[in-house]
Amino acid sequence: MTDDDPATDFGTDPTRGALLKAILPHVPFEGWSDRAFAAAAREAEVTLAEAQAAAPRGALDLAVEWHRQGDRRMLRALHDADPSTLRMRDRIAFALKARMQALPEREALRRSASLFALPSHAALGARLLWETADAIWTALGDSSRDGNWYSKRATLAAVLASVVLYRLSDDSPRLERTNAFIDRRIDGVMAFEKWKAEARDNPMLRPLARPLGWIMGQIRAPGRPADLPGGWRQED
Structure with a gap:
C-alpha cells in the first residue's frame, strides 16, 4: 500500500480506512448510502458490527x-x-489547488456535495469546510487572535465552497479550469482586503472603519481548555 492509500493514510483508524477504500468505487453509483456501506464491509472483510463500530453513522x-x-x-x-517564499495570495491559491488535487474522484465529490447539502447534514458540511479553511490558515502561519481569525476562515470557507461546485463541472485533464477559477476568486478576495485597508486611511470612510476595527479587536479566537493534559494557555 502507498501513503495515499485510505487504509494507511495517517490519522485514520485502520478499519475505517479499509472501509473507505472499499466504499469509494461504489459511491458514484450508490452514493454514501447504507447499501454502499454494507458492500464496503464485505469487501473489507469485516463484519457489519465491526464496520459500525468503526463508523457508527455508517457511510456518513x-x-x-x-x-x-x-x-x-x-x-x-x-x-x-x-510555499513560504510566495506571496500570501499565492500561498492561499496553492493550498486550494492542492486541496482539489488531493481527492481526484469527481463523482465521489459530487455525491459528497449532495450529501452535505441535505438539511440534516448541512451543519456538518459547513463544519468540514470551516475545518479545511482553518487548516489552511494555520498551516500558512496565521497569527491573528481577534475577529480577523473568524473573518479569514469564513471568507476562505466561502471561496472553498464555490471552488468545490466549480470543480464538479471541470473535466480538464489537470484541473486547469478549476485552477484558473481559484486564481480569480483569490484575486477578488484580495481586492476586498485591499479596499478594507484603504478604507482605514480614507477620511470619508474612517468614521465607519474605526468602530468596526475596534469591534473586531475585541473578539477573541477560541483556545484549547487550559486544564487538559498537554493543553496550553493563551496569553492575554
Whole structure:
C-alpha cells in the first residue's frame, strides 16, 4: 500500500480506512448510502458490527473521513512544497489547488456535495469546510487572535465552497479550469482586503472603519481548555 492509500493514510483508524477504500468505487453509483456501506464491509472483510463500530453513522462517517483525508493530503503537499517564499495570495491559491488535487474522484465529490447539502447534514458540511479553511490558515502561519481569525476562515470557507461546485463541472485533464477559477476568486478576495485597508486611511470612510476595527479587536479566537493534559494557555 502507498501513503495515499485510505487504509494507511495517517490519522485514520485502520478499519475505517479499509472501509473507505472499499466504499469509494461504489459511491458514484450508490452514493454514501447504507447499501454502499454494507458492500464496503464485505469487501473489507469485516463484519457489519465491526464496520459500525468503526463508523457508527455508517457511510456518513466515511464521507467525513474522506473529506478529512483530503485535508491531510493537502497539508502534506504544503509541507513538501514549503510555499513560504510566495506571496500570501499565492500561498492561499496553492493550498486550494492542492486541496482539489488531493481527492481526484469527481463523482465521489459530487455525491459528497449532495450529501452535505441535505438539511440534516448541512451543519456538518459547513463544519468540514470551516475545518479545511482553518487548516489552511494555520498551516500558512496565521497569527491573528481577534475577529480577523473568524473573518479569514469564513471568507476562505466561502471561496472553498464555490471552488468545490466549480470543480464538479471541470473535466480538464489537470484541473486547469478549476485552477484558473481559484486564481480569480483569490484575486477578488484580495481586492476586498485591499479596499478594507484603504478604507482605514480614507477620511470619508474612517468614521465607519474605526468602530468596526475596534469591534473586531475585541473578539477573541477560541483556545484549547487550559486544564487538559498537554493543553496550553493563551496569553492575554
